Amino acid sequence: MLRARLAVAVGLLLVAAGVAGFATVGRGLRTTSVHVGAVPVELVRPDGAAAGGAARPVVVVVHGYAGSGRLMRPFADTLARRGYVVALPDLAGHGADPERLTEAALDRDLADVVRYVRGRPDVDPARVALVGHSMGAAAVVRAGAADQTIRATVAISVGDDATAAIRPGPRHLLALYGAFEPSGIGATTRATGAERVVRVRLVEHIGVLFADRTHHETARWLDQTLDHRPDRPVIAAKGRLIAGALGLAGGLMVLTGALLAWRTRDPAPPPERGRLGLRIAAVLVAPIPGEVAGVVLYRVLPNPVTGYLVGYFAGCGAALLLAALLIRGPARPARPPLAPLAFAAGFAVAALAAVALPVHFGLTDIAPHGPDWWLVALLAGATAALLAGAHAVLGPPWSYAAVLALCLPMPVASAVGAAPGFLALISPLVMVLVALHLGLCAAARASGIPWGRTVAAGALTIAWPVAVVLPIIG
Structure with a gap:
């Protein structure tokens, strides 16, 4: 019984720590939700940066296959604190977007979101950038190649050989991939013709999104190519992941303690x-x-x-x-x-x-x-x-x-x-x-x-x- 109570007590502390982490990870940021057609989009900008204020550079961050805008929220935590407006769409078939997934729907949704953010009064339409992961990396490469007015593109873990071969590619392309990813993803990412290619150590296909190196390279690339002086040199890659891990560990410990305290008659x-x-x-x-x-x-x-x-x-x-x-x-x-x-x-x-x-x-x-x-x-x-x-x-x-x-x-x-x-x-x-x-x-x-x-x-x-x-x- 003692170990059951101890497990429940420790689990509750971990859950409380996770809740506190979620409560503080978005501090200093303003978040709003909009729909661009059928596409749900979360907009994140620095707190106090009202829609009628000075126009800021904007970054559209695109999730990968089986991901969502929520998965990419750590990039908004990093970039919005540095002074960017960040758009996190759920593209076709993902997150809260119930439309069936096709490549045409994906590209159309991304083009619609880019068009929408360019028209916002708090955004500088001449300073638009794209960041994408996996399937989203291929989508932003296609979008950046088709629209040369997009100033910068960051492609993380590109897996589409046909997209990687597009020439001319996007302007100011940065490509990153994890050292522990399948070799084909690394080869395809290197084949994009990017101006800079970075191999992020000790991470795989999902872990690359939460690596400090990934966020540092992305933020520095965007600052340089968009002529942006960051409000604060922030890297916030792991806050939400840590809070979620604490909540998961705590919830499982509470449940384990409750099971250990149970005594069945059969x-x-x-x-x-x-x-x-x-x-x-x-x-x-x-x-x-x-x-x-x-x-x-x-x-x-x-x-x-x-x-x-x-x-x-x-x-x-x-x-x-x-x-x-x-x-x-x-x-x-x-x-x-x-x-x-x-x-x-x-x-x-x-x-x-x-x-x-x-x-x-x-x-x-x-x-x-x-x-x-x-x-x-x-x-x-x-x-x-x-x-x-x-x-x-x-x-x-x-x-x-x-x-x-x-x-x-x-x-x-x-x-x-x-x-x-x-x-x-x-x-x-x-x-x-x-x-x-x-x-x-x-x-x-x-x-x-x-x-x-x-x-x-x-x-x-x-x-x-x-x-x-x-x-x-x-």
Whole structure:
């Protein structure tokens, strides 16, 4: 009981620190939300820089695939404090923009936002710059090449070879990429013909956005090319990320402490030990039907990554559940009592809140918009099948290792072309969500809570952040 209380107390302190971080990270900035046509745009400028004041340079900051304007907010924290007006759009299919994603829609949305900010009275229309990451980096390179009145462009982690080959490219192009990114992204970024190319040490595809070096190079490049003297030499790359991490750690600790304090009257049964060779063989064979289903569904569903994950998780789960039935024999049907169902539902809601809220406010928008609700439900069902199958075949704690091992073929399939290429970038994030859920499962098991009451929590905490951020593709 003492360790449970200690976990709750420490968790509450971390949550409070995260909330305080969010409350202070935007201090000194003024934020407004507008719509440019159907495109939601967040405008950030220095506090006190009223619309009728002196015209300032403007930077449109564009997110990457499966990102949002919220993901790029740290650039606004840095640049707006230095005296810029910063526009953060949610482009087609991302964040709060429910339109289906196509390259034409992406380019049209960006052109509309540039046209809008140029017409604002607080903006100097002769000093417009673009910053973009990944898919957004390709979009800003295309936009800067097409509109030579855009004074400067910063492209971070360009992955589109055709865009990188555009000549003439944008004026005053700076290109950056992370040292730990796939080699193809580094090569494509270097091929843009940028005036300056920077390899940012010790970061990968997402971490490059929160690196001080990235923000320093971007701010210095814009100051020079836009003839801007910064109000303050600020670099604010990690404030929101740190606040979100504190909130996530705190929420998980509070939930873990609550689970450790729980005492169930029907403790979890011991893990299955018999016929261990068959159980392990089932885990080793499960990726085969999973891969077949993944390949089929990624060509059917309106997002290839979501489709692959639904197929792979459901295929693996179905194979494991069938193996558990064949190994253990049919179980006697029983109607679960109300209390376990209520616990499972409450645990699922609490776990989702502990994970989703810090990610939403500290990293990127994961509030469902438009037509992605049914994809959340579909991926949640497939995730539930995977978790239930692994637990049924091996039982905790061995099933924890099985679930993690079943995630390993995903980036391999992406590398050999059997799955969408973007899966290689998102697989580590999926495994982090899986590991967070399994940590909560371990706390539940320590209190004697059967694994069946944790499946719904895992299905939501893993599926929700993944399915919501992946856009519907037109």
